[in-house]
Amino acid sequence: GAGVSQSPSNKVTEKGKDVELRCDPISGHTALYWYRQRLGQGLEFLIYFQGNSAPDKSGLPSDRFSAERTGESVSTLTIQRTQQEDSAVYLCASSPLGGTSPLHFGNGTRLTVT
Amino acid sequence: AQSVAQPEDQVNVAEGNPLTVKCTYSVSGNPYLFWYVQYPNRGLQFLLKYITGDNLVKGSYGFEAEFNKSQTSFHLKKPSALVSDSALYFCAVSRYNDYKLSFGAGTTVTVRA
Numbered sequence: 001g002a003g004v005s006q007s008p009s010n011k012v013t014e015k016g017k018d019v020e021l022r023c024d025p026i027s028g029h030t031a032l033y034w035y036r037q038r039l040g041q042g043l044e045f046l047i048y049f050q051g052n053s054a055p056d057k058s059g060l061p062s063d064r065f066s067a068e069r070t071g072e073s074v075s076t077l078t079i080q081r082t083q084q085e086d087s088a089v090y091l092c093a094s095s096p097l098g099g100t101s102p103l104h105f106g107n108g109t110r111l112t113v114t
Numbered sequence: 115a116q117s118v119a120q121p122e123d124q125v126n127v128a129e130g131n132p133l134t135v136k137c138t139y140s141v142s143g144n145p146y147l148f149w150y151v152q153y154p155n156r157g158l159q160f161l162l163k164y165i166t167g168d169n170l171v172k173g174s175y176g177f178e179a180e181f182n183k184s185q186t187s188f189h190l191k192k193p194s195a196l197v198s199d200s201a202l203y204f205c206a207v208s209r210y211n212d213y214k215l216s217f218g219a220g221t222t223v224t225v226r227a
């Protein structure tokens with residue numbers, strides 16, 4: 001079956017532009033996560049969606065970052081007025097229930113802000 | 115707050131030798147512990163988890179990990195490493211009834227033939 005799909009796989013943008021990253025989770029997975037992976041660092045939690053509950057946005061680094069999810073399907077992560085420090089790999093993961101369920105990760109979107 | 119430390123950036127072993135990747139954690143309450151692996155040009159994959167019960171847990175590809183509460187450690191082990199085990203390994207922790215996983219910085223494992 002299909003895994004978690006992320007698009008685009010690579011994105012190069014100029015400083016100050018807005019970008020939108022997309023994640024298609026595994027069908028039936030109610031939990032969806034966004035993480036950021038900077039070079040040489042661990043994964044940094046950004047946001048968590050669980051079903052129709054209010055998302056946990058506590059990891060978003062600034063108000064330039066926002067994310068949406070339509071029901072239990074596609075999620076988009078939007079970064080407004082991009083800065084060079086936003087350059088990283090953005091990873092999306094889904095799981096059947098959250099909590100102790102293993103996460104299934106996409107291949108990520110590599111964002112480069114020039 | 116919860117956190118994970120992977121004290122070694124890199125681990126190098128010869129094929130056929132034992133492999134150990136170290137992980138220590140800090141969390142209030144009972145921990146849920148995970149190992150994930152990232153092969154070159156591939157996404158992160160789940161290896162194994164400890165939730166409760168037996169301190170020694172077995173996972174995919176012959177890997178196992180031992181939960182040690184007194185040392186707050188969850189080291190990943192494989193008795194006989196393969197060249198194909200060369201990858202980036204991440205340890206992660208969450209708390210009971212909490213969905214938020216905190217990841218370590220990762221350890222790059224290189225197994226030489």
